Amino acid sequence: xxxxxxxxxxxxxxxxxxxxxxxxxxxxxxxxxxxxxxxxxxxxxxxxxxxxxxxxxxxxxxxxxxxxxxxxxxxxxxxxxxxxxxxxxxxxxxxxxxxxxxxxxxxxxxxxxxxxxxxxxxxxxxxxxxxxxxxxxxxxxxxxxxxxxxxxxxxxxxxxxxxxxxxxxxxxxxxxxxxxxxxxxxxxxxxxxxxxxxxxxxxxxxxxxxxxxxxxxxxxxxxxxxxxxxxxxxxxxxxxxxxxxxxxxxxxxxxxxxxxxxxxxxxxxxxxxxxxxxxxxxxxxxxxxxxxxxxxxxxxxxxxxxxxxxxxxxxxxxxxxxxxxxxxxxxxxxxxxxxxxxxxxxxxxxxxxxxxxxxxxxxxxxx
Numbered sequence: 238x239x240x241x242x243x244x245x246x247x248x249x250x251x252x253x254x255x256x257x258x259x260x261x262x263x264x265x266x267x268x269x270x271x272x273x274x275x276x277x278x279x280x281x282x283x284x285x286x287x288x289x290x291x292x293x294x295x296x297x298x299x300x301x302x303x304x305x306x307x308x309x310x311x312x313x314x315x316x317x318x319x320x321x322x323x324x325x326x327x328x329x330x331x332x333x334x335x336x337x338x339x340x341x342x343x344x345x346x347x348x349x350x351x352x353x354x355x356x357x358x359x360x361x362x363x364x365x366x367x368x369x370x371x372x373x374x375x376x377x378x379x380x381x382x383x384x385x386x387x388x389x390x391x392x393x394x395x396x397x398x399x400x401x402x403x404x405x406x407x408x409x410x411x412x413x414x415x416x417x418x419x420x421x422x423x424x425x426x427x428x429x430x431x432x433x434x435x436x437x438x439x440x441x442x443x444x445x446x447x448x449x450x451x452x453x454x455x456x457x458x459x460x461x462x463x464x465x466x467x468x469x470x471x472x473x474x475x476x477x478x479x480x481x482x483x484x485x486x487x488x489x490x491x492x493x494x495x496x497x498x499x500x501x502x503x504x505x506x507x508x509x510x511x512x513x514x515x516x517x518x519x520x521x522x523x524x525x526x527x528x529x530x531x532x533x534x535x536x537x538x539x540x541x542x543x544x545x546x547x548x549x550x551x552x553x554x555x556x557x558x559x560x561x562x563x564x565x566x567x568x569x570x571x572x573x574x575x576x577x578x579x580x581x582x583x584x585x586x587x588x589x590x591x592x593x594x595x596x597x598x599x600x601x602x603x604x
Contacts, residue, residue: 272528272529272532274365274366274367276529276532278369278533278536281529281530281532281533281536282313282316282529282533284529285313285315285316285527285529285530285533286315286316287529288316288526288527288528288529288530289315289316289317289527289530290316290317290318290319290527290530291316291317291318291319291344291345291527291530291531291533291534292319292321292342292343292344292345292526292527293306293318293319293320293321293343293344293345293347293534294321294323294328294331294332294343294345294346294347295320295321295322295323295328295345295347296322296323296324296325296328296347296348296349296517297322297347297517297551298322298551299320299322301495301550301551302320302322303320304546304549304550305538305543305546305547305550305551306318306320308542308543308546308550309534309537309538309543309546312537312542313533313537316530316533316534318534325349325432326350328346328347328348329348329350329353332346332362332522335524336362336524341522341524341525341526342526343522343525344521344522344525344526344527344528344530344531344534345519345520345521345522345525345531345534345535346363346519346520346522347517347518347519347520348384348518348520349432349433349516349517349518351380351384351515351518351583352587354380354383354384354518354520355380355381355384357383357520357523358380358381358382358383358384358520360523361523362522362523362524363383363384363520363521363522363523364383364520364521364522364523364525364528364531364532365381365382365383366382366383366521366532366535367382368385368535368536368539368540369536369539369540370539370540370541370557371539373557373558373559374386374539374556374557374558375556375558377514377515377580378515378556380518380520383520383521384518384519384520385518385519385520385535385538385539386515386516386517386518386519386556387517387519387538387539387543387544387547387553387555387556387557388491388517388547388551388553388554388555388556389513389514389515389553389554389555389556390433390434390437390489390512390513390514390515390516390517391489391490391491391507391511391512391513391554391575392434392437392438392487392488392489392490392507392508392511392512393487393488393489393490393493393505393506393507393508393511394409394410394484394485394486394487394488394505394506394508395473395474395477395484395485395488395492395493395496395503395504395505396409396477396483396484396485396503396504396505396506397477397478397480397482397483397484397502397503398502398503398504398571399480399502400424400480400483400484401483401484403571405420405421406504406506406571409421409484409506409508410506410507410508410509410573410576411508411509412449412450412508412509413438413441413442413449413451413508413509414449414450414451414452414455415508416459416462416486417452417458417459417462421462421483422462422463423462423463423464424482424483424484425462425464425465425482425483425484425485425486426464426465426466426467426472426473426476426477426482426484426485426486427459427464427465427466427467427473427485427486427601428466428467428468428469428470428472428473428485429466429467429468429597429598429601429602430468430469430470431594432470433514433516434470434489434516435470435594436586436590436593436594437512437514437516437581438486438487438512439456439593439594439596439597440512440581440582440585440586440589440590440593441510441512441579441581442455442456443456443589443593443596444582444585448510448579449509449510449579456596456597456600457600459486459600460600460601460603464486464601465482466601466602470488470489471492473485473488474488474492474493474496474503477503478496478501478502478503480502487508488505490505490507490552490553490554491551491552491553491554493505494552494564494565494566495551495552497566498552498565498566504571504572506573507573507574507575507576509576509577510576510577510578510579511575511576511577511578511579512578512579512580512581513554513575513578513579513580514580514581515556519535519538519539520535521535539557540557541557541559541560543557544557544560545560545563548560548562548563548564549563552564552566
């Protein structure tokens, strides 16, 4: 359905002509509409082997997604997974361009914008596909029956374990306002990137109900602590690892755990209350050139095997109910899990994102 309005808007928003030698897949066993909703994995696998491959567009770290896909290929030999990393709106625009041109490449897409994903499902550009574990995902981690958040997004403060004492870590863990302690002035990094994770702390700070019990003008008071400001999420992490900054305000759990697993001298805390939310959805394209392989891959990602693979390679908190947390850091003596979960108000999120982020960026620029 390349003529639908959301696809047209995305193509126009790109500001460039559709370019590149995009060649449609030469072999497709069935259209999306011809695949039964209750088709078994065995039947999908038989037809997927004939298709031979599945193409994945992801915003996740490429090495991790390749490792997850290798686990899938080990279980389903004969199917090659081709992963391309395209971040944020660029992935959506590329997918939209390909659909509009009827030159479809992606079988699986990995978007972070829930309203856009909902529109794509309703337009048919993302397939409705109930994975076998559908009922083991709460509604919070599903977008109708076409999008699945396989891991929860959880912000943390990453700190250099040689620079922050256990007592200081407890101060930062007990409250988001712990950063206002005079001892932390000039010792931490913030970021002004625009993304879901980048915004969720600001969303909490400006919650009219003030569940974090923050003082008035809290954002301005954070700025008065003279943090070092970076334009992106990843630079502060590297600076903390190098010992140039003592901690981030804030980053995310999975990258913190992955850096620690690789030998970096970092630990992390979950400031109370801690936002825990869906921010990264996997879906089957409604125009998948390899529709059986796409559905088999999606079923596997949403299975216990897929959940364990994500834990192993991404250190992400699985959203599939009934799966034990086997991440290595969870058994270490310094680790303390989330105390109180905070759930974002996505209606307010949609209404206030732009103005809230401008307030945060403006405050950090004037620090």
